[in-house]
Amino acid sequence: MSLSIFGFQALWSPYFLGVIIILTGLYFFVTVARRDRFKVSEPLQRSEAIYFILAMILIYVIKGSPIDLMAHIMFTYHMVQMAFLLLLVPMLLIKGIPWWVWKAVLEIPVVRSIFKVFGQPVIALFVFALMFSVYHLPVLFDTIKLNETYHGIFTFILFMSAFFMNWPLIHDVEGQPKMKNLYKIGYIIANAVLITPACALIIFNPEPLYATYTDGETWLKAMELCVPISTLAGLSLSGPELFNNMTPIADQQMGGVLMKILQEIIFIVVLVRVFVRWWREEKKNEADITEKALREFQAAKKQSEQY
Incomplete structure (x- = not known):
């Protein structure tokens, strides 16, 4: 059956x-047109703009395109x-997001306090693993998928835990703690x-673990998260098998495998x-140490010749 029945x-x-x-638009307004409002700033780099645009495109593709609809069916x-x-x-x-924008955000007391706790690598690592694992517990997963408010709140919390997990790896904000490579x-x-x-x-x-992908009535209720209720009311659907040739267990296993891959x-x-990066820094440090040792040796040799 075609997905077009669910509407544009x-x-x-x-x-x-x-x-x-x-x-x-707000991103470019802040980083270009209003850059002078920041205490410290730099011209927006092309790489930064590309990263942000890619993030926006990817968010729309996975949460706004038919992929999001298919995520409620399969x-x-x-998992993808x-x-x-x-x-x-x-x-x-x-x-x-430029480092100087992050720096300004982190100067806000509440934000600074949050980052001070959840930005710690060990805490960030375990919180993300815990949230990801808890989210996929069958009872909680099905409950969240059947309630729009719960789904929105938990998705936001899960995303923020992923953000803090990635923060120690990626950020280049001056004055913020950084992990060694x-x-x-x-x-x-x-x-x-x-x-x-x-x-x-x-x-x-x-x-199969999840009723929202196996039980027709439960699945139809979960579809309300992405399909208008008025549209669903006019359709006669028995379950996700109408759009999926895989068995529920095969679909579940494929999802887990793809997530891991x-x-x-x-x-x-x-x-x-x-x-x-670590290798280059080590080689650079090695070259600096060698150069310093050579200068000290030459200086000592010159001093001994004078005597």
Whole structure:
């Protein structure tokens, strides 16, 4: 059955697209037109603008395009959505917003207090792993998917936990604590390990876990999160199997596997970049130490010749 039966609004979320466009315009207004209002600022770099635009495009694709609708029909799409929303979008936003904007935001007392706690690498790491695991507990997952308010609140909390998890890895804000590159490597590996149990539970469970993807009545109720109720009332639907040829257990397993694969790919890319930066710094330090030792040797030799 075609997804077009759900209508244009459910497929393309025009209001959400409007929000994305407004946020993008506000970004350039603040970083370009009103840059002089900041105590410290620099011209907006092309790379920063690209990162931010990519973040906005990705947010719309995974939350405003038909992919979001499919995420309510197939668990596989849900997990792909989660992978990009939690592991890639925060990185793009952190890199896309100039450091001097972050610095101004972090000077706000409330924000500074929040970052002081949740910006700590160990806390950020365990909070994200906990939130991700708790979110995918069947009872809580189905409850959240059936209530728009719960879904919005928990998605926001989960996203913020992902943001703080990525913050120590990515940020370049002057005056903020930074992890050494060697520590970042261990941090990335620890992150991959901590969310593995949740993915394993999803992949290796012999039975479908989520009623919102298996029970027709529950699924139809969950669809109200992305399809207008008036549209659903005019449709005769029995369940997600009308749009999905996979069995529920195969769909669940595929979702868990893809989540883990995408996580590994994203983390490997970050790991390689961190390792290269660490290697370059080590080589630079080695060259500086050698040069310093050579100068000291020459100075000592010259002094001994004078005597």
